[in-house]
Amino acid sequence: MTESKPVPARTPRILVADDDPRLLESVRGLLATQGLTIDTASGGGAAIERLRNAHYDLLLLDLCMPELDGRDVLRFMRAAELETLTVVISGNSSVDDVAGALREGAHDYLKKPYQPEELLATVQNALQKKHLEDANREMRARLEKSERLHRLIVNNSPDIVFILDHDGRFRFVNSRVHELLGYTHQEVMDSTILDLIDPADHDKGEYFFQQAGRAHAHIRSIEVALKPRHAGRGPRHFELAVWPTPPGTDADTVDDRIYGTARDITDRKESEAFINFQAYHDLLTRLPNRALFRDRVDVAISQAERSAAHLAVMFIDLNRFKVINDSLGHTVGDRLLQAVAQRLQGGIRKGDTLSRFGGDEFTLLLPDLPDTGAALQVAEKILDCLSTPFHLGDHELYVGASIGIAVYPDAGRTLDALIKSADIAMYHEKKTGKNGVRLFDPAMGGGTPLRLQVEQDMRRALQREEFLILYQPQVDAASGQMIGVEALVRWDHPTRGLLGPTEFIPIAEDTRMIVELDRLTLRGAVHEVRQCQRNGMPEMRLAVNLSPVLVEREDFVETILETLKQADFPPHLLEVEITESLLMSDAHQTVEKLNALCAAGIQVAVDDFGTGYSSLGYLQKLPVHTLKIDRSFTNTICGEDEACIVNAIVSMARGLHMNIVAEGVETRLHYDYLHDLGCPVMQGFLFGQPGPLSTLLEDRTRYPGPARSRRAASVPDTP
Numbered sequence: 001m002t003e004s005k006p007v008p009a010r011t012p013r014i015l016v017a018d019d020d021p022r023l024l025e026s027v028r029g030l031l032a033t034q035g036l037t038i039d040t041a042s043g044g045g046a047a048i049e050r051l052r053n054a055h056y057d058l059l060l061l062d063l064c065m066p067e068l069d070g071r072d073v074l075r076f077m078r079a080a081e082l083e084t085l086t087v088v089i090s091g092n093s094s095v096d097d098v099a100g101a102l103r104e105g106a107h108d109y110l111k112k113p114y115q116p117e118e119l120l121a122t123v124q125n126a127l128q129k130k131h132l133e134d135a136n137r138e139m140r141a142r143l144e145k146s147e148r149l150h151r152l153i154v155n156n157s158p159d160i161v162f163i164l165d166h167d168g169r170f171r172f173v174n175s176r177v178h179e180l181l182g183y184t185h186q187e188v189m190d191s192t193i194l195d196l197i198d199p200a201d202h203d204k205g206e207y208f209f210q211q212a213g214r215a216h217a218h219i220r221s222i223e224v225a226l227k228p229r230h231a232g233r234g235p236r237h238f239e240l241a242v243w244p245t246p247p248g249t250d251a252d253t254v255d256d257r258i259y260g261t262a263r264d265i266t267d268r269k270e271s272e273a274f275i276n277f278q279a280y281h282d283l284l285t286r287l288p289n290r291a292l293f294r295d296r297v298d299v300a301i302s303q304a305e306r307s308a309a310h311l312a313v314m315f316i317d318l319n320r321f322k323v324i325n326d327s328l329g330h331t332v333g334d335r336l337l338q339a340v341a342q343r344l345q346g347g348i349r350k351g352d353t354l355s356r357f358g359g360d361e362f363t364l365l366l367p368d369l370p371d372t373g374a375a376l377q378v379a380e381k382i383l384d385c386l387s388t389p390f391h392l393g394d395h396e397l398y399v400g401a402s403i404g405i406a407v408y409p410d411a412g413r414t415l416d417a418l419i420k421s422a423d424i425a426m427y428h429e430k431k432t433g434k435n436g437v438r439l440f441d442p443a444m445g446g447g448t449p450l451r452l453q454v455e456q457d458m459r460r461a462l463q464r465e466e467f468l469i470l471y472q473p474q475v476d477a478a479s480g481q482m483i484g485v486e487a488l489v490r491w492d493h494p495t496r497g498l499l500g501p502t503e504f505i506p507i508a509e510d511t512r513m514i515v516e517l518d519r520l521t522l523r524g525a526v527h528e529v530r531q532c533q534r535n536g537m538p539e540m541r542l543a544v545n546l547s548p549v550l551v552e553r554e555d556f557v558e559t560i561l562e563t564l565k566q567a568d569f570p571p572h573l574l575e576v577e578i579t580e581s582l583l584m585s586d587a588h589q590t591v592e593k594l595n596a597l598c599a600a601g602i603q604v605a606v607d608d609f610g611t612g613y614s615s616l617g618y619l620q621k622l623p624v625h626t627l628k629i630d631r632s633f634t635n636t637i638c639g640e641d642e643a644c645i646v647n648a649i650v651s652m653a654r655g656l657h658m659n660i661v662a663e664g665v666e667t668r669l670h671y672d673y674l675h676d677l678g679c680p681v682m683q684g685f686l687f688g689q690p691g692p693l694s695t696l697l698e699d700r701t702r703y704p705g706p707a708r709s710r711r712a713a714s715v716p717d718t719p
Helices: 021-032 044-053 069-082 095-103 116-145 147-155 176-181 185-189 199-212 266-280 290-307 321-327 332-344 373-384 413-431 450-464 505-510 514-534 557-565 578-582 588-599 616-621 640-655 668-677 691-704
Strands: 013-017 037-041 058-061 085-090 108-111 160-165 170-173 220-224 235-246 256-264 309-319 351-357 360-371 391-394 396-397 399-406 434-438 465-476 482-493 497-500 539-546 574-579 603-609 626-629 659-662
Touching: 013 021, 013 044, 021 037, 021 116, 037 044, 044 058, 044 069, 044 160, 044 396, 058 069, 058 116, 069 095, 069 108, 069 199, 085 095, 085 116, 095 108, 095 266, 108 116, 160 176, 160 539, 170 185, 176 539, 176 574, 199 220, 199 235, 256 539, 290 309, 290 332, 290 351, 290 360, 290 413, 309 413, 321 332, 332 351, 332 373, 332 391, 332 396, 360 373, 360 603, 373 399, 373 434, 399 413, 413 434, 450 505, 465 514, 465 691, 482 514, 482 691, 505 514, 514 539, 514 557, 514 691, 557 574, 557 588, 578 626, 588 603, 603 659, 626 640, 640 668
Parallel strands: 013 037, 013 058, 058 085, 085 108, 399 434, 482 539, 539 574, 574 603, 603 626, 626 659
Antiparallel strands: 160 170, 160 256, 220 235, 235 256, 309 360, 309 399, 351 360, 391 396, 465 482, 482 497
């Protein structure tokens, strides 16, 4: 027989559909380096038109596009029965988006922004799969035309191809059985098909082959696990499809009973299992997510109704996690969440359900409780297990928790009612500022949970301009004159009155509303102080505390400089206060931004110095001009031991040629001590409560000057 020459492989054609022109050109350029033929479509409608008029092997598809989105394109392809393989490339990475795309027929899912190597590998894998699918279709077509080609195709099939006799013994099997399962040809020929089926599927397989051997059987395929030859390997999953061989059609097959194929679907089964896991679990901690938790609570409520039993839902919010996450970075924060999840999981009963509800919040379902006291005992056990430090690399980290408990049926008879009650109880406990447990009491009130209510009110407050800018004077210790002010934001809530920053700033940061709030505060303070400068106080300084959330934005420097430009505010009279944790992260971009502010003349101050993860190293290598002594240190200078920290900070600032501002100066003793110590600038209630700028200007002559008396004997010498 003359050997036929191989047909040259056709260059795969790829269509890229996205409404972002830059991404289209980026993907086209990257794939062109691989010698691939690339067409582009700038939207769902253009993609459908291309698919109507040309054949493509692979479609790289964005989900979110105007008019016709990616799912519309997938539905069109399915209706038109196109054989084009689709890989979704999208910024939408929720479980619903991934599962929805796969249900609509997508082969794979790649999240934006992608790595070039990841995209190339995904494309190559998809093209390889497409090639195999095309080859398989071609093989089946040739099988119908020629017995001679049948032998060739069978031996090169990606599937296991076999023929069984009446006893289920192999009469023929191709070489794929060795490649996929490790058996030699002779080992298979000495076995029956049931010998290869995993014991867990043995009964199912036996019934299937009994039915499949009948001429008019309707069952022609089954999914089973087959045992590999080597015990160390796990079973692989196959889809078995069989057809009875018509008797007497060939003398060589007179004893044959069944012709069949076994397609390896292990990757598909694993993908299905992974997608199912993603749908109901948090991938970071591997704990059940909200969806699975809700299912478990629904089941527990149904059981409790039948048996008149109690159950409890706990809301667990970690304390100090945000400080650790901001100071040491998200990688350490993620590892800490994983360690917390493992520790909590190890301290609950087998029938309890621990879930990660989101961020640093966990929920716990306790079914079949004898009484409320049992839930309180579990909560105390959780607090106890979290009291031991977590050792992550070189870090020894401490976290606590605020826990709210809602007991069925007293705190609610539905899932939503129980979760809301537990949430309300948790926030009542969290307001104490300590680790602890709070049982829901109807006296706490129903309605929207406090945190959610504050979030909703805050969105309206930004639109209605309910936030006020108050100022606290910064006083020159030598002359007693006001030389500057710090801008402080307060919320004039329509029903709750004037709210301090601790009641809304953490929520503003979590929801990113802090960006708009900080911009509003900066804009308003710059304009007010600029008017003061024009009206007789040209050197009046302004200090503004800015959130790390705003600093991390790409337009941070541009926002500051543009605000100063619009108000014609002198940059050298603005001092930007940032947290110590932001500097400790030592992010290259943060340093560049602060250097840009310094280059424009703006001063940088470290707020609440010494209360975070302090390191003297960053004070020398980062652009910092001022240290602010936290009020907690100022309040302890009544005795020698307590005053040592303040002495050390002042001396260190002098040695590093930095400015220093002492916060929390509330008494004459504080003033005299700090003045004698050489602290140049002070602020605190001694000089008045925070108020409107006009009020401060009227009262500025009342600020106390330096004391004439000698320094108190209890004041230790400056180190």
